[in-house]
Amino acid sequence: MVTKEEVESVVKSVVDEKFIRSVEVDEKGNVTVTLAKDTPDIDNVLIKLHSEIGKLEGVGLITVNREREVKETGENVQLTKELVLEKLKEVVDPEIGIDVVNLGLIYELEVRPDNTVYVKMTMTTPGCPMTMWILRAVEDKILEIPGVKDAEIELTFDPPWSPDMVSEEYKKKLGLY
Incomplete structure (x- = not known):
């Protein structure tokens, strides 16, 4: 199964370390990477991360997230x-x-x-x-x-x-x- 260290190595080869917020690998080999919201060239980074992580042996589902600010509103907005x-x-x-x-x-x-x-x-x-x-x-x-x-x-x-x-x-x- 893929290790967190293997995934981290690939992620660091694709995106500058200062933009990496977290890398997680669960027991099924599912990978979750969270990047900074200001990661440059994010579209190409997302494509390359999916491609490169997908080449690793034992990888399951690949999820790449971006951190974000939660907007608090003073009003009670009803989401529909x-x-x-x-x-x-x-x-x-x-x-x-x-x-x-x-x-x-x-x-x-x-x-x-x-x-x-x-x-x-x-x-x-x-x-x-x-x-x-x-x-x-x-x-x-x-x-x-x-x-x-x-x-x-x-x-x-x-x-x-x-x-x-x-x-x-x-x-x-x-x-x-």
Whole structure:
């Protein structure tokens, strides 16, 4: 099984040590790396970390987090699925020009009692070159919502995305009828 030392060595080869907040490896080989919120070139760092850690023998699930400041609000904000979905409409797939909600990429959304938001989503194709960027944008938009404690984004390709998943409004705009 992979060791914490092996993972730390790989992480330090990818990102400057001053940006590493923690590296954890559990008994199943699942790896969690937390980086500073101001880590430079974060998109490339995320891709390279996933790639390099994935080469290690015995690695399970790889999670790379960024630390963040929890925004305290003086008001009691009621988090709802609708509020989160509206915020996610600000994340537009740059290749297609449609937001992730109307594109049908959001499969499941849950606002948990501790104000953590869970999203299960997909991409239009498993090889989408914008995957890391879109996942990060979804996380960032959720974390912008006052009162959100954390965001957990799960990527799945089951079921595979199809144009049938596009919202009715955008099907009309795109001429998919």
